[in-house]
Amino acid sequence: MARLLTGKEVSASIAERVRADVSFLMEKGITPTLATVRVGNDPGDAAYERGAAKRCEALGVCCRKIVLDENVSQEELISVLESLNKDQSVHGVLLFRPLPKRFDQALIENTLVPEKDIDCMTDLSMSGVYTGRDIGYPPCTAEACMEILDHYGIDCTGKKAVVIGRSLVIGKPAAMMLLKKNATVTVCHTRTKDMASVTRDADILIAAAGRAGIVDGSYVREGQTVIDVGINVDAEGKICGDVDEESVSPVDLALTPVPGGVGTVTTAVLVKHVVEAAKKTVLL
Amino acid sequence: MARLLTGKEVSASIAERVRADVSFLMEKGITPTLATVRVGNDPGDAAYERGAAKRCEALGVCCRKIVLDENVSQEELISVLESLNKDQSVHGVLLFRPLPKRFDQALIENTLVPEKDIDCMTDLSMSGVYTGRDIGYPPCTAEACMEILDHYGIDCTGKKAVVIGRSLVIGKPAAMMLLKKNATVTVCHTRTKDMASVTRDADILIAAAGRAGIVDGSYVREGQTVIDVGINVDAEGKICGDVDEESVSPVDLALTPVPGGVGTVTTAVLVKHVVEAAKKTVLL
Numbered sequence: 001m002a003r004l005l006t007g008k009e010v011s012a013s014i015a016e017r018v019r020a021d022v023s024f025l026m027e028k029g030i031t032p033t034l035a036t037v038r039v040g041n042d043p044g045d046a047a048y049e050r051g052a053a054k055r056c057e058a059l060g061v062c063c064r065k066i067v068l069d070e071n072v073s074q075e076e077l078i079s080v081l082e083s084l085n086k087d088q089s090v091h092g093v094l095l096f097r098p099l100p101k102r103f104d105q106a107l108i109e110n111t112l113v114p115e116k117d118i119d120c121m122t123d124l125s126m127s128g129v130y131t132g133r134d135i136g137y138p139p140c141t142a143e144a145c146m147e148i149l150d151h152y153g154i155d156c157t158g159k160k161a162v163v164i165g166r167s168l169v170i171g172k173p174a175a176m177m178l179l180k181k182n183a184t185v186t187v188c189h190t191r192t193k194d195m196a197s198v199t200r201d202a203d204i205l206i207a208a209a210g211r212a213g214i215v216d217g218s219y220v221r222e223g224q225t226v227i228d229v230g231i232n233v234d235a236e237g238k239i240c241g242d243v244d245e246e247s248v249s250p251v252d253l254a255l256t257p258v259p260g261g262v263g264t265v266t267t268a269v270l271v272k273h274v275v276e277a278a279k280k281t282v283l284l
Numbered sequence: 285m286a287r288l289l290t291g292k293e294v295s296a297s298i299a300e301r302v303r304a305d306v307s308f309l310m311e312k313g314i315t316p317t318l319a320t321v322r323v324g325n326d327p328g329d330a331a332y333e334r335g336a337a338k339r340c341e342a343l344g345v346c347c348r349k350i351v352l353d354e355n356v357s358q359e360e361l362i363s364v365l366e367s368l369n370k371d372q373s374v375h376g377v378l379l380f381r382p383l384p385k386r387f388d389q390a391l392i393e394n395t396l397v398p399e400k401d402i403d404c405m406t407d408l409s410m411s412g413v414y415t416g417r418d419i420g421y422p423p424c425t426a427e428a429c430m431e432i433l434d435h436y437g438i439d440c441t442g443k444k445a446v447v448i449g450r451s452l453v454i455g456k457p458a459a460m461m462l463l464k465k466n467a468t469v470t471v472c473h474t475r476t477k478d479m480a481s482v483t484r485d486a487d488i489l490i491a492a493a494g495r496a497g498i499v500d501g502s503y504v505r506e507g508q509t510v511i512d513v514g515i516n517v518d519a520e521g522k523i524c525g526d527v528d529e530e531s532v533s534p535v536d537l538a539l540t541p542v543p544g545g546v547g548t549v550t551t552a553v554l555v556k557h558v559v560e561a562a563k564k565t566v567l568l
C-alpha cells in the first residue's frame with residue numbers, strides 16, 4: 001500500500017523555522033516584507049496572491065499587494081519594479097506571470113535584482129540554481145520538493161533520482177538541486193523512449209510532466225519515493241496530479257498526494273525566501 | 285573493435301564554416317578579433333594561448349594577446365576587461381583561469397559582458413546554457429562534444445545519454461546541451477553507486493571525470509558512442525583520457541581518441557564563437 005507523504009507537516013516545520021527568524025528580525029526592528037505585483041485580474045494569479053498573503057500574515061511577514069491595471073505600460077511596470085528594488089523596506093518581490101504578451105518578458109523579468117527575486121524569475125537567479133552559487137533563490141516549487149525529501153529523512157546521496165519534465169520551473173531546477181544532494185540524476189521528457197523502464201529504476205521520482213495520471217502503476221516499483229508536482233484538472237473537474245493514485249496505490253511506496261502535497265509546501269517556501277532575504281540585509 | 289571518431293575532420297568542418305563567415309565579415313569591413321588576457325606566466329595558459337593564436341591566424345581571425353604582470357592589481361585587471369568591453373574592434377575575450385587566489389574571482393569573471401564571453405565565464409552566460417536562452421556562449425569543450433556528435437551524424441533524440449562529471453566546464457553544460465538535443469540525460473559523479481551499470485545503459489557516454497582510465501571495458505557495451513573529454517597524464521608521463529583505450533578496444537563502439545579527439549575541436553569552437561560574436565555586431 002502506498003504511504004502518503006503529506007505536505008502539511010512539512011510546511012508546519014518550515015513555518016516553525018520561519019517564525020524564529022521573524023522574531024529575530026523583529027528584535028532588530030525589521031519587518032520582513034513581500035511585495036506582490038499583479039497585472040490585470042487573472043483568477044489564478046489572484047488566488048495565489050490570496051494564498052501568499054494569508055501565509056505571510058500567519059507567519060508575521062508583511063505582504064504588500066500591488067495590482068496594476070491590465071493596460072499598464074511597460075515603462076510603468078518597469079518603474080514599479082525599479083522602485084521596489086530601491087525600497088529597503090521590501091525584501092522579496094513576486095511578479096505574477098506569464099505577463100500579457102505585449103510586454104518584453106525577459107526585459108521585465110531581469111529588471112528585478114536577484115537579491116529580491118524569491119521565485120527565480122531573473123537570468124542571474126537561474127544561473128545560481130545551475131552553478132550552485134549563492135545568487136537569488138530557486139523556484140519555490142522545486143525547493144518544496146527538496147523540503148519534502150529532507151523532512152521525511154530521505155537521503156539522496158548515491159540514490160538514483162529521476163525527474164520527469166525539463167521546465168525551468170520544476171524539471172531543470174529539481175535536477176540541479178538533486179545533483180547538489182549527490183543523487184545520480186536522470187531527466188526524462190516527452191521525447192524519452194520507454195519512460196516507464198527509466199522511472200521504475202529510480203529510488204526517487206519527481207513527476208513534473210504536467211499531464212494528469214501519466215505516472216501509473218507500470219512506472220513505479222516498491223520502495224520508491226514519488227513526489228508528484230502535477231496540478232491538473234481531471235475529466236470530472238477535480239484537481240489531480242501527474243500520478244494516477246488509484247493505479248499506484250497497491251504498490252508499497254511513499255507518495256505525496258495531490259492536493260495536499262507539494263502545493264501545500266510551496267507558499268511556505270516563498271515566505272521562507274522573503275525572510276532569508278530580510279536576514280541577509282541584517283548580515284550585510 | 286572500437287572505431288575512432290577523430291577530432292581533426294570535425295575541426296576542419298568547423299573551420300570551413302568559420303572561413304565563410306570571416307569572408308562575409310571582411311566584405312563588411314569587419315575583422316573578427318579575439319583578445320586573450322593572461323596574468324603571469326603559467327605554462328599551460330601560455331600553451332593554450334599559442335594554440336588559440338595559431339588557430340585564429342589560420343582562419344583569418346585577429347588575435348590580440350594581452351599579458352599582465354603576475355603582480356597586476358585587481359583594479360588594473362578589471363580596468364583591462366572594462367576597456368575590452370567597450371572596444372568595438374574586439375568581439376571575444378578569453379581570460380585564462382584560474383586567476384591567482386588573491387583576486388575576487390566572481391567579481392572579475394562577471395566584469396566581462398556576456399556578448400564577448402566566448403568561453404562561458406560569466407554568471408549570465410551560465411544561465412544561457414541552463415535556460416537555453418541566447419545569452420553568451422557555452423563552454424568550448426562542452427560544445428566541442430556536441431560538434432563531434434553532429435559531425436558523425438549521431439542523433440540524440442530519444443537516446444540515453446550519460447555524462448560522467450558535474451563540473452561547470454563540462455559535465456553540467458554537456459548535460460544541458462544533450463537535453464536540448466532531446467536525449468534522456470543522466471549525470472553521474474563520484475557519489476554514484478555502481479557507475480558501470482549506469483554507463484553501460486547509455487547510447488551516448490560523455491566521460492569528463494578527469495581521472496585517467498576510469499572508463500574501462502566494464503563501463504561500456506557494443507554500439508555505444510563514447511566521447512572522452514579527459515586530458516590526464518599517465519604514470520609514464522603520457523597524455524591520456526578518462527577512457528582506458530586498451531581495455532575498451534575489443535568492444536564494437538565508437539570512441540574519440542585522446543589526444544586527437546575533443547581537444548582538437550575545442551579551439552575551433554573558440555574561434556567559431558569569436559566569429560559568431562562578430563556576426564552579431566553586424567546584425568544588430
